[in-house]
Amino acid sequence: QHNDNKIKKSTKRKRKAVSTRAPPTRIHESLSQLSISPPSPKKQKIINNEVEEATTSGPSQIKGSKCKKEKNLHNDFNYVPDYLKVSNRVLKQMLISSFDNAKDIVKRLNSKEKINYIRQYTCLIHRLLYVQLQESQWKYYYDIGVQENIWTGRVSKKWAAMNSMNYTYGRSKHLILQRLKKIQQQLQQSSEALQNFGNQPLPRCLSDMNPPLDFTKMSAMVTALVRKGQHKLTQQFEHNKKMLILESTDHRLVKNVHDLKPNKQQIRSIRNIWKAIYNKKQMEEQIEILKHRIHSNCLPPAFNLLDYSLNKIDKILTRSKQDCTNDNDSKQKTILAARRLKKIGRFKYDLLELSIAAGEQKVRYYDKIAKKEKKKLITMSEKLKKNNTNSDMFKQLIEAIDAREKHMILRADYITKQKLKSFFDEAPASQDDIMNNDGVGAN
Numbered sequence: 001q002h003n004d005n006k007i008k009k010s011t012k013r014k015r016k017a018v019s020t021r022a023p024p025t026r027i028h029e030s031l032s033q034l035s036i037s038p039p040s041p042k043k044q045k046i047i048n049n050e051v052e053e054a055t056t057s058g059p060s061q062i063k064g065s066k067c068k069k070e071k072n073l074h075n076d077f078n079y080v081p082d083y084l085k086v087s088n089r090v091l092k093q094m095l096i097s098s099f100d101n102a103k104d105i106v107k108r109l110n111s112k113e114k115i116n117y118i119r120q121y122t123c124l125i126h127r128l129l130y131v132q133l134q135e136s137q138w139k140y141y142y143d144i145g146v147q148e149n150i151w152t153g154r155v156s157k158k159w160a161a162m163n164s165m166n167y168t169y170g171r172s173k174h175l176i177l178q179r180l181k182k183i184q185q186q187l188q189q190s191s192e193a194l195q196n197f198g199n200q201p202l203p204r205c206l207s208d209m210n211p212p213l214d215f216t217k218m219s220a221m222v223t224a225l226v227r228k229g230q231h232k233l234t235q236q237f238e239h240n241k242k243m244l245i246l247e248s249t250d251h252r253l254v255k256n257v258h259d260l261k262p263n264k265q266q267i268r269s270i271r272n273i274w275k276a277i278y279n280k281k282q283m284e285e286q287i288e289i290l291k292h293r294i295h296s297n298c299l300p301p302a303f304n305l306l307d308y309s310l311n312k313i314d315k316i317l318t319r320s321k322q323d324c325t326n327d328n329d330s331k332q333k334t335i336l337a338a339r340r341l342k343k344i345g346r347f348k349y350d351l352l353e354l355s356i357a358a359g360e361q362k363v364r365y366y367d368k369i370a371k372k373e374k375k376k377l378i379t380m381s382e383k384l385k386k387n388n389t390n391s392d393m394f395k396q397l398i399e400a401i402d403a404r405e406k407h408m409i410l411r412a413d414y415i416t417k418q419k420l421k422s423f424f425d426e427a428p429a430s431q432d433d434i435m436n437n438d439g440v441g442a443n
Contacts, residue, residue, distance in 0.1 A: 083229040084123055088115045091122075098225040105217060113205045118222065124197055126226045128190040133230065135183045137237045141244070142176050150248045151176075162271055163254050164278035164408070169247035239418060246411045253404040260397045263384075269377040270401055273370050277405055280366035281412035285419065287359040290352055292420055377401075 086094070092109065095118075096102050109115050145151045152170035160167035171179075206213060257270060381394040 081229060084126060091115065091119060094225055095221050098228055099221040102221050105214060108213065111205055113203055117203055117206060122222050122226060124194045125222050128194055129226050129230060131183060131186045131190050133234060133237060135187060138176060138179050138183060140241055141171055142180065145173055153248060153251045164274040165250050165254055166247055169251065170244055249407055250411060253407055257400045257404060260393065260400060262397055265380055266377060269373045272373040276366045276370035277408050280363055281409065283359050283362045285416040287356055288416055288420060290356050292423060294352055
C-alpha cells in the first residue's frame with residue numbers, strides 16, 4: 001500500500017513537470033505586445049506508397065526510431081526530405097515559385113495521379129542531386145588531403161582543453177576513399193532509377209493531355225525546386241569545408257608554438273592568453289546573438305516562463321471583461337491590459353539590455369587578462385634574453401603566439417557569422433517601426 005502511494009505521487013510529479021515545460025515559441029509582432037505563443041503543430045503527410053517505391057526501389061527503409069532517423073538524416077541514401085513530404089497543394093505552390101511562368105503548366109496538374117507522377121520524378125531528381133553534392137564534398141576532402149596533406153588530426157581532450165582548441169578534425173584517407181567508392185555506387189543506382197523512370201510509358205492522365213505537357217520545362221521546374229530545397233544542405237557542406245581548413249590550421253599553429261619548446265612558466269602564460277581570448281570571443285558571440293534577438297524580435301525560450309506565470313491573470317482579466325456591462329469599466333480594463341502588456345514587454349527588453357551590458361563587462365575582463373598575461377610573457381622573455389644570446393627564438397615564439405591568436409579570432413568570427421546567418425533564416429522578419437512607436441524602445 002505504502003509503495004503504491006509512492007508510485008502514484010512520483011507519476012503525479014512527473015506529469016506536473018512535463019506539463020509545466022514550455023514549448024519553443026516565437027514573438028509575433030512586438031516585444032511590447034507579449035504575444036508569445038507556441039507554433040501551430042504541422043501535420044506531416046504520409047507519402048503515397050508508389051512514391052516511396054519509386055524512390056527507394058521497394059518499401060520504405062526509414063521507419064526506424066526517430067533518434068536513428070535524425071542521426072542518419074544526411075547519410076541515408078533513401079532519405080526523403082521534408083520539403084518533398086508536403087501536400088499536393090503546397091507542392092504545386094513550390095513548383096510555381098521555383099520557376100518563371102510556371103503557373104500555366106502547374107494549373108494543368110489538376111488530378112492526384114498527375115501530381116503524384118511529378119512527385120515521384122522530383123524525389124528521383126532529389127536523390128541524384130543529393131548524391132552529386134556528397135560526391136563533390138568528399139572529392140574536396142580527398143583533393144585537399146593530397147594537395148595540402150590535410151587528412152585527420154587528433155589530440156587528447158585534456159590537451160585540447162588546455163590549449164583552447166578542438167581535439168579532432170578531418171577524416172582518414174582510407175575512410176574518404178571508402179566513402180567515394182560507396183557514393184559512386186549510389187550515383188549509378190540513382191542515375192539508373194531516373195533513366196528507368198523516364199523509359200516507362202506515361203500514365204494515361206498525362207499522355208492524353210491536349211495540348212501535350214511541356215516536359216522540358218517541367219524538368220527544369222523540378223530541378224530548380226530541388227536545388228532550392230537543397231540550398232541549406234549545400235551551405236552546410238560549404239561550412240564543413242571551411243571548418244576543416246580552420247581546424248587543421250588551428251592544430252598546426254598550436255603545434256608550431258609548442259615546437260619552439262617554451263618553458264613551464266611561458267606555457268602557463270601562453271595557455272592563459274589563449275583561454276582569455278577563447279572566453280572573450282564566446283562572450284562576444286552571445287552578445288551579438290542577444291542584439292540580433294532584439295532587432296529581429298525573437299526572444300530567448302527562457303522568457304516563456306514569465307508568460308506562463310501570468311496565464312492565470314490573463315484568464316481572470318478575460319473573464320472579467322466578458323462579465324462587464326458598463327462601457328466605462330470595459331474601456332478602463334482594456335487600457336489597463338494594454339499598459340500591462342507594454343510594461344512587461346519593456347521589462348523583457350530591459351532584461352536583454354542588462355544581459356548585454358553584463359556580457360560586455362565580461363569581454364573587458366577577459367581582454368584585460370589577455371593583455372596582462374601577454375605583458376608577463378614579454379617581461380619573462382626579456383629576462384631570459386639577458387642570459388641567452390639566442391634572441392631569435394624568443395622573437396619566433398612571440399610571432400607564433402600572435403599568429404595563433406589572430407587565427408582564433410578569425411575562426412570565432414566566422415562561426416559567429418554562421419550562427420547569426422542561421423538565426424536569421426529561422427527568425428521572423430524585423431519591423432522597422434516597432435522600436436519607434438509604442439514598442440519596447442519607447443521611453
